[in-house]
Amino acid sequence: MAEVAEKQVAEPIFSKKNRKLLTDPLDGNNPITVQVLGICSALAVTVQVAPAIVMSVGLMLVTAFSSLFISMLRNTIPSRIRIIVQLAVVSVFVILVDQILKAYLYDVSKQLSVFVGLIITNCIVMGRLEAYAMANKPWPSFLDGIGNGLGYGLILVTIAVFRELFGSGSLFGFKVFDAMGITYTGNGLLMLPAGACIMVGIYIWIQRSINGYREEN
Amino acid sequence: MSQPNEKPDFRQSNVYVVMYSVILTVVCGVLLAIAALGLKSAQDANIEMEKKQNILSAAGIKTKTREEAAKLYGEKVVVYAVDFNGNKIEKVDVANLDIAVEWKKKPTERKLPIYEISNKKGEKADFFVVPVYGFGLWNDIWGYVALKGDLTTINGVKFDHKGETPGLGARIATDEIQQRYVGKKIFKDSKLTPIYMEKGEQGGGQRSIDTFKSQDDKVDGMSGATITGVGVSAMLDDYLKCYEKFFKSKLGNDKVALN
Numbered sequence: 001m002a003e004v005a006e007k008q009v010a011e012p013i014f015s016k017k018n019r020k021l022l023t024d025p026l027d028g029n030n031p032i033t034v035q036v037l038g039i040c041s042a043l044a045v046t047v048q049v050a051p052a053i054v055m056s057v058g059l060m061l062v063t064a065f066s067s068l069f070i071s072m073l074r075n076t077i078p079s080r081i082r083i084i085v086q087l088a089v090v091s092v093f094v095i096l097v098d099q100i101l102k103a104y105l106y107d108v109s110k111q112l113s114v115f116v117g118l119i120i121t122n123c124i125v126m127g128r129l130e131a132y133a134m135a136n137k138p139w140p141s142f143l144d145g146i147g148n149g150l151g152y153g154l155i156l157v158t159i160a161v162f163r164e165l166f167g168s169g170s171l172f173g174f175k176v177f178d179a180m181g182i183t184y185t186g187n188g189l190l191m192l193p194a195g196a197c198i199m200v201g202i203y204i205w206i207q208r209s210i211n212g213y214r215e216e217n
Numbered sequence: 218m219s220q221p222n223e224k225p226d227f228r229q230s231n232v233y234v235v236m237y238s239v240i241l242t243v244v245c246g247v248l249l250a251i252a253a254l255g256l257k258s259a260q261d262a263n264i265e266m267e268k269k270q271n272i273l274s275a276a277g278i279k280t281k282t283r284e285e286a287a288k289l290y291g292e293k294v295v296v297y298a299v300d301f302n303g304n305k306i307e308k309v310d311v312a313n314l315d316i317a318v319e320w321k322k323k324p325t326e327r328k329l330p331i332y333e334i335s336n337k338k339g340e341k342a343d344f345f346v347v348p349v350y351g352f353g354l355w356n357d358i359w360g361y362v363a364l365k366g367d368l369t370t371i372n373g374v375k376f377d378h379k380g381e382t383p384g385l386g387a388r389i390a391t392d393e394i395q396q397r398y399v400g401k402k403i404f405k406d407s408k409l410t411p412i413y414m415e416k417g418e419q420g421g422g423q424r425s426i427d428t429f430k431s432q433d434d435k436v437d438g439m440s441g442a443t444i445t446g447v448g449v450s451a452m453l454d455d456y457l458k459c460y461e462k463f464f465k466s467k468l469g470n471d472k473v474a475l476n
Contacts, residue, residue: 103259
């Protein structure tokens with residue numbers, strides 16, 4: 001996983017390698033559809049678009065800043081307690097996000113309820129810390145965190161757009177079909193987590209057929 | 218932090234591990250404490266405004282934003298507290314009365330807030346809103362019951378909960394369930410008869426409301442959430458009984474006959 005070699009000294013901030021850190025998780029190495037991490041929250045908070053966006057931003061900030069700090073501390077962390085150290089850092093950021101939401105975005109924080117707290121257990125965060133931040137410099141680790149947050153957000157928002165549009169006939173709470181003068185009965189299946197699971201499956205299917213993915217024997 | 222590269226094994230020593238965890242814990246703890254203290258006033262303001270919004274919403278006054286609710290609340294609501302015998306309690310900070318704390322006391326010792334909602338402060342009250350508090354399946358449940366001016370007919374209720382099961386007991390916080398209480402009567406032949414939530418569910422939505430239309434003291438239950446339903450019924454029973462003497466004295470004074 002160590003794509004960025006430690007030897008390079010003066011690397012431009014947005015070098016090709018660093019840009020790749022941002023764009024790779026969007027498609028080829030997407031945390032949800034390719035690494036299959038963070039599925040549970042992807043099913044839970046995608047009923048509407050607005051909470052999905054806030055959840056994505058929250059996760060992106062947590063992943064980016066914990067990657068940054070873990071990477072800065074990586075040479076001091078005793079390997080025996082490294083998971084605990086990672087968890088402590090992640091928890092601090094998650095609680096900060098939760099507290100800020102409660103203070104400034106109260107409605108959204110009520111909607112997201114336990115899922116903000118559960119970012120701590122989101123496999124994407126720990127996965128990136130273990131696989132990348134522990135072995136790379138702070139800046140690339142930060143970008144890796146942002147990139148994976150974006151990749152997660154892309155899926156969440158895409159799924160949420162379909163679920164809200166066809167599940168309840170609205171987008172951001174705005175009744176799209178009513179505004180167009182069409183009577184639309186919401187598809188109840190899409191409102192359930194099972195509907196989201198099917199949506200994620202369809203997304204993976206489309207993505208794999210475009211990228212030409214083959215299961216190895 | 219120390220320079221770990223000088224001694225290769227230094228980071229594996231127990232002293233280092235212990236020191237590292239201690240420092241990490243202290244730093245994290247301090248950070249979180251600062252954040253919690255700094256954001257507390259904004260969070261409390263949200264909770265306070267939401268409470269006002271809930272009180273208005275139980276009385277059928279829907280507001281889009283919490284700020285709007287807080288403004289309307291200031292214009293329409295008069296709040297005071299009574300005791301179990303229906304007498305007004307003076308010298309009590311009603312706005313900061315914690316229902317969760319009062320609930321733990323004996324019913325006869327509770328301080329009981331009343332929110333009188335009128336078109337404009339000082340006019341005759343259109344609605345009387347009382348808080349209710351109880352226990353569901355997993356944790357506390359609470360809410361507001363808004364009675365019409367006759368102190369008998371329920372105009373609306375608003376329930377919330379701490380940890381009922383999402384999709385089952387947590388449905389008490391939805392409009393669908395709360396609509397079932399509209400129009401129910403808490404007095405029957407001058408006797409307090411709190412509303413009972415039945416077991417089972419008659420199809421949900423409008424069908425649930427229609428099935429119990431002729432029964433003034435029963436509402437349809439929630440499938441899969443019987444215990445939460447029992448908790449809601451017990452909560453209404455427990456709290457409305459506390460207010461019984463107040464309701465009766467109020468009705469007596471206003472010379473409105475009980476049905």
